[in-house]
Amino acid sequence: MNIPFILLQCATFFYLVSTAGYFCYLFYQKDRIQQTALGAVGIGAVVHLLAIVLQSAALGGLPIYTLGQSLSMAGLSLAAMFLYVQYRFHLKILGVYATAMITVLMLASIFLPEATQAPDKIYKGIFFFGHIVLIFTGESMLALACGAGILYLLQEQGIKGKSPGFFFKRLPSLDFLDAVSYTCITTGFALLTFGLVTGFIYARSVWGSFWRWDVKEVFSVGAWMVYAVLLHLRLYSGWRGRNSAIMSVIGFIILIFTFLGVNSFLGGHHQGFTQ
């Protein structure tokens, strides 16, 4: 019997429950529902982690050989980062966005046909491990930044348009959303930077050069630069609020494309991960 797969299904179930919980919370605003939903994410993440540890033990390396595995990995890192952000900021409503995204990732991961691919020897070592963990957690933080940015835009639209509506009561202040988004961006950006550096070092050790103009490399660095520009503008020209929120959404769209799109449309040596 495939125990890791069953565990993954269990985790998905918990994520589904928490998504439902968070949507109920969005409408009814009952703290107890939110706490239950948060608990479900927590349990889901623990079960999920266990599944991935078991998979890693069986494969002798991180399970990111197929698209399904990569998505599952992304789901776990997003869940972990969401729990961290939740712990730090108590931005409860962000759960609606985060759990929905985790659930979509997990459902896709479970229902994708599992390609049995022989583990490649070159996908091992401390730098490879570091590269993967840093990139995934970094991208998760940037995903949450995008979530906070979307919440900002929703709240801002109501206030600017002078028609405080459904979201007005349910969302916190603009300042706070901006602060959460900014923290997520800086953290995510730092993680992404280290992720790229470890990637280069790893590439050098495997292929003999830091940079090989691989399409995914180019897009990753492109996305990295979007965030670099955003941070620069924020620090030196006071780009905050609406502009910053829009940039965080655009940056994340580029990241998603880098993660999924590049391989599907353009190919490259990162191909194995997302087939």
Place this chain on the structure above:
Amino acid sequence: MAKIILIGASHKTAPVELREKLAFSHAQIETALEFIKQDSGIKEGLVFSTCNRLEFLYIPGNRVLEDKDRIDAVMQFVSKLKQISVSEFKSSLYIHTDDDAIRHLFCVAASLDSMVVGEPQILGQVKKAYKTAVSAGTTGVVLNRLMHKSFSVAKRVRKHTGIGDNAVSISYAAIELAHKIFADLATKSVMLIGAGEMAELAVEHLMTHQVKNIVVVNRTFKNALELARKFNGQAVQYEERESALADVDIIISSTGATDYVLTRDQVKGIMKKRQNNTLFFIDIAVPRDIDPRINKISNAYVYDIDDLRNIVETNMTRREQETVRAQRFVEEALLAFRRWLDELAVVPTIKAINRKMTDIVNLECEKTLAGLPHLSKDDAESIRRMTKAIASRAIHDPILFLRNTGDHRDDSFYLNVARQLFNLDIPDHNY
């Protein structure tokens, strides 16, 4: 004869001049409670007085008096205490009895009868009135239960309806907006341009949220200085207002100027200086002081008096819808209390005790007989008769006592004790 009576005057029936005359001080409330205690025709009572209402709630005694409901006696007392003739306030009084009195009390406690429906202070005031009455020793079984019921209705209404959710005054709406724009008002500075009652009110509201600093601008610098002293802030020359924008976050404007006091270009220029940190303009002036195009600048928000009024009106309608739900809670609580009150009488209590004993005896008797199949039909029948006799003998004296509690004693007190001893009340799970 009514069981519960409520006499009062509120903002709905009496003009403010009369309410002012009628309002009781704390000492006067104690005098009134003393009157209730001394009046042989009143068993329990309490007095409730706020700036918007004065109410007497009491349970008349069952003494054979001419003026059974004691309404005239209460009015005479108020007239004497407040040095005001009865005819002056009689027409502004409402007199509710029984269900109407209970309903009215519940509505008051739940803030459904308030001037600003849903305002949260009223429940505390009702609780305080009850506490005063308890320490004066004028409450008894019925009022204790009634008041506690009113607290739970009020809590239920607050918790399960959105009645207290929405800002229904302009300055409050502005503050609520400020809270949704800025995370922490304590780190923000306010600039007040011009003067005016509403502007000052808004600033005072903001002060209670402890803003960091207040800057006052006025065409007449002397006035600015005066206001600044009042708010413990600093005064700035009218011509400096543009550069002062660099260091403030919330601007409240209410000048009599016919042109815009702040224009889009001025604000646009200053935004760079303040690193695009958010500015929130509250424009209470008519004609407007703040160029509405400023709202188009990113991270700047402008609300004029009409925008705020619109929000308040939407909130008002929402609050009225919630009132309908709140009324339902009140009716439910009223029904539950009514049932309890009806049961709190001699005949229903005796019936309930009888029923309870008969049920117990029957149950135990049949249980035992089921294990004794060798007994003849007659034997079983005489055992049944015997157990029934035991039951009725056992409750004979308590029932006799309840029938003749006597005039000098408080019926409802003994009835309540009896109901508790025999555990006769159906518990209200809802509350």
